[in-house]
Amino acid sequence: xxxxxxxxxxxxxxxxxxxxxxxxxxxxxxxxxxxxxxxxxxxxxxxxxxxxxxxxxxxxxxxxxxxxxxxxxxxxxxxxxxxxxxxxxxxxxxxxxxxxxxxxxxxxxxxxxxxxxxxxxxxxxxxxxxxxxxxxxxxxxxxxxxxxxxxxxxxxxxxxxxxxxxxxxxxxxxxxxxxxxxxxxxxxxxxxxxxxxxxxxxxxxxxxxxxxxxxxxxxxxxxxxxxxxxxxxxxxxxxxxxxxxxxxxxxxxxxxxxxxxxxxxxxxxxxxxxxxxxxxxxxxxxxxxxxxxxxxxxxxxxxxxxxxxxxxxxxxxxxxxxxxxxxxxxxxxxxxxxxxxxxxxxxxxxxxxxxxxxxxxxxxxxxxxxxxxxxxxxxxxxxxxxxxxxxxxxxxxxxxxxxxxxxxxxxxxxxxxxxxxxxxxxxxxxxx
Numbered sequence: 174x175x176x177x178x179x180x181x182x183x184x185x186x187x188x189x190x191x192x193x194x195x196x197x198x199x200x201x202x203x204x205x206x207x208x209x210x211x212x213x214x215x216x217x218x219x220x221x222x223x224x225x226x227x228x229x230x231x232x233x234x235x236x237x238x239x240x241x242x243x244x245x246x247x248x249x250x251x252x253x254x255x256x257x258x259x260x261x262x263x264x265x266x267x268x269x270x271x272x273x274x275x276x277x278x279x280x281x282x283x284x285x286x287x288x289x290x291x292x293x294x295x296x297x298x299x300x301x302x303x304x305x306x307x308x309x310x311x312x313x314x315x316x317x318x319x320x321x322x323x324x325x326x327x328x329x330x331x332x333x334x335x336x337x338x339x340x341x342x343x344x345x346x347x348x349x350x351x352x353x354x355x356x357x358x359x360x361x362x363x364x365x366x367x368x369x370x371x372x373x374x375x376x377x378x379x380x381x382x383x384x385x386x387x388x389x390x391x392x393x394x395x396x397x398x399x400x401x402x403x404x405x406x407x408x409x410x411x412x413x414x415x416x417x418x419x420x421x422x423x424x425x426x427x428x429x430x431x432x433x434x435x436x437x438x439x440x441x442x443x444x445x446x447x448x449x450x451x452x453x454x455x456x457x458x459x460x461x462x463x464x465x466x467x468x469x470x471x472x473x474x475x476x477x478x479x480x481x482x483x484x485x486x487x488x489x490x491x492x493x494x495x496x497x498x499x500x501x502x503x504x505x506x507x508x509x510x511x512x513x514x515x516x517x518x519x520x521x522x523x524x525x526x527x528x529x530x531x532x533x534x535x536x537x538x539x540x541x542x543x544x545x546x547x548x549x550x551x552x553x554x555x556x557x558x559x560x561x562x563x564x565x566x567x568x569x570x571x572x573x574x575x576x577x578x579x580x581x582x583x584x585x586x587x588x589x590x591x592x593x594x595x596x597x598x599x600x601x602x603x604x605x
Contacts, residue, residue, distance in 0.1 A: 188213040203464030210471040228470040233462050240339045242458040243424030247431050248292045249450045252299035254435025254442040259399035260285045266395035270386050273375025277368050279304045280325045284364045287329025293552050297326030297563045305568045313380050320575040323564035324582040327549040332360030337515050341541045344523045349420045355538045355600040359593050366585035401434045468520035481528045488529050495533035499594050510551020539600040546590050
């Protein structure tokens with residue numbers, strides 16, 4: 174047992190104690206991971222600090238990781254180049270007439286946007302910036318509109334391509350293509366669950382659509398104008414699953430496609446806008462990859478000290494019932510998601526918890542989706558709740574007001590999480 178081993182006690186106190194103290198002192202997560210990891214190397218092992226440094230560098234030396242900045246860039250270009258707007262217009266032409274139509278459109282637009290950008294924050298920002306004002310104009314409660322944009326944005330990290338699933342695949346050496354396939358149905362289920370909540374809430378508050386059923390002429394016009402935008406997920410995901418290109422290559426294709434459509438088809442982006450898009454992503458990726466390097470060293474330290482094996486013994490010592498163990502892991506991940514961003518949390522926790530779930534028969538692919546979904550729910554739970562902060566920024570709605578409206582949406586996501594956890598078919602069914 175971990176608690177009976179004095180050396181492991183020292184490691185846990187040094188590694189995690191210093192990490193959380195640094196977080197409480199508002200030290201950036203990347204720096205906190207690096208400092209606590211290096212401190213543990215110096216105080217708890219006989220290894221040279223150079224091992225830590227080399228491990229940090231190797232953490233970013235991965236071809237697969239190139240997909241992360243390119244998918245982020247594609248999402249940024251979609252938001253500013255008119256692609257996201259046309260996806261919304263097409264969804265509105267089909268569903269805007271229904272009760273709660275605009276809320277359904279918001280959810281589906283987030284699913285489409287997430288199917289290319291792979292980023293929850295980018296999805297919330299891009300879709301929320303123009304859907305929240307539109308919903309308010311049609312009489313929707315602004316607090317609910319902002320809460321929905323934040324919650325629906327979390328689907329972006331489950332529906333492939335997904336940046337967190339790429340990072341998980343790199344962290345545990347799992348097939349990114351299989352992870353993408355496994356994320357399709359859970360992402361759709363999350364969207365449907367939130368649509369059900371939207372319809373119930375809209376009926377309760379009388380938020381009706383345009384009353385007129387979709388007109389073929391209007392739908393055709395929206396489809397024609399949005400054809401190039403709607404074609405993008407087909408090209409990217411179809412290319413991956415047909416084996417035309419790898420997920421990493423697909424990320425580059427998505428960027429090239431976005432630039433071509435935004436500049437030469439829709440003509441809503443010029444060279445100055447393209448420069449701003451690249452500059453913003455360079456800054457973001459610099460922060461992300463810096464954090465990933467230290468997180469890899471952090472994870473490496475845990476592995477060489479056999480923390481995952483000891484943790485497996487601890488969980489199995491509490492119970493051999495897989496339902497109980499998975500419930501404990503879900504609770505742990507939900508708590509972690511409240512305070513730590515999904516990228517460092519994935520790199521740190523995936524190698525630690527994977528041996529535990531494998532010991533009770535769970536596939537690494539299913540666990541990857543389960544882990545990512547838990548941390549995605551953390552996007553809409555305080556105090557971290559980065560989607561809540563983004564929704565507040567684009568809407569002006571205070572976070573406490575959003576929290577009063579997000580309960581039903583949060584419950585719907587938790588129901589889907591339980592289904593994904595305990596029914597493997599939802600993730601493995603498409604893998605054969």
